[in-house]
């Protein structure tokens with residue numbers, strides 16, 4: 001793959017460090033976590049100690065004071081190893097930014113150091129059984145009662161749902177006002193009336209916990225409001241380009257990894273007296289994969305550069321998510337095919353990646369919603 005001009009020497013050193021961490025602390029345990037349906041809490045603490053969490057949190061809040069390229073490196077190196085269990089990107093680059101952008105000074109001083117160390121694990125609760133793409137239809141309610149909010153409702157498909165110590169919850173504070181009546185509220189694990197359902201069984205991402213969350217008369221002080229009351233929907237929308245870019249970066253790297261896995265396999269495996277790679281069909285398929293890998297990387301790096309400059313717009317980020325997730329699906333299916341029956345066995349990374357990838361065309365905004373957003377900007 002071509003050299004990537006975006007990253008400095010210091011970033012590349014960090015990449016080496018992350019790679020070593022993934023090889024030592026993630027890869028050997030990932031099978032067990034897939035069986036457990038969740039990664040260990042120890043991993044989070046180790047990642048915190050190694051400076052892999054919340055890369056962009058400034059030093060004054062206990063963070064490493066890095067930039068978004070450091071975050072991108074963590075996402076890419078986990079993807080390169082085919083390890084989808086640790087939801088560090090969700091914690092560090094999707095939820096933590098809400099606190100950084102909208103948190104009060106007290107909230108930041110209280111929470112950011114614990115998030116950096118991995119002591120406090122984060123989740124974001126938007127989706128409900130009756131409202132996913134159409135978030136305005138959410139029913140979870142937070143009513144003011146003196147100095148408290150009283151929360152009632154239910155969320156579903158929440159990543160880090162079992163592990164999370166702190167949930168950024170989207171709830172209606174003015175139910176008559178539609179999108180303009182949604183607020184973000186911090187809910188701690190130990191609040192009375194806050195319970196989590198079972199760890200949901202998924203077709204992929206087996207090592208990542210995904211859960212329902214239930215709120216029954218949960219009282220939280222109004223100081224747990226994140227940002228302005230009734231501005232939650234806009235706050236969510238403001239952070240979405242970064243989430244979509246992260247998904248795109250993960251896809252670009254997984255495509256490159258799938259090419260490597262498949263080259264290695266097809267060069268080794270023999271049929272009809274030659275390697276699978278030697279069949280013209282295999283070489284042509286791999287040539288197409290390589291071409292898509294290059295195009296995907298070029299597009300995502302262009303978006304990454306724009307994001308670092310603060311110029312990545314919602315429609316382009318949505319286009320990146322749409323394009324890369326659809327490319328990934330095509331690439332993994334073709335690469336799996338080249339593995340034959342072994343491609344269907346979970347012990348091969350291509351099989352896991354294939355099942356894991358299905359999620360990316362749905363979560364973080366479905367492909368159809370991406371098309372809606374892109375078409376609105378035409």
Ligand SMILES: Cc1cc2nc3c(=O)[nH]c(=O)nc-3n(C[C@H](O)[C@H](O)[C@H](O)COP(=O)(O)OP(=O)(O)OC[C@H]3O[C@@H](n4cnc5c(N)ncnc54)[C@H](O)[C@@H]3O)c2cc1C
Pocket residue numbers: 123124125126127130131132133134156157158159160202205210359362363364365366367368369372
């Ligand atoms: C593994 C996993 C992890 C997740 N993690 C989280 C999390 O941490 N926090 C969280 O809040 N949510 C999370 N989600 C939820 C995810 O964001 C939603 O599943 C997603 O937004 C789609 O919502 P839905 O499932 O309700 O589908 P629906 O909104 O019911 O959509 C069903 C189908 O209709 C299509 N559709 C909907 N509206 C339109 C339209 N206007 N035009 C055309 N087609 C349309 C959709 O594209 C889809 O194909 C996760 C989901 C998964 C699978």
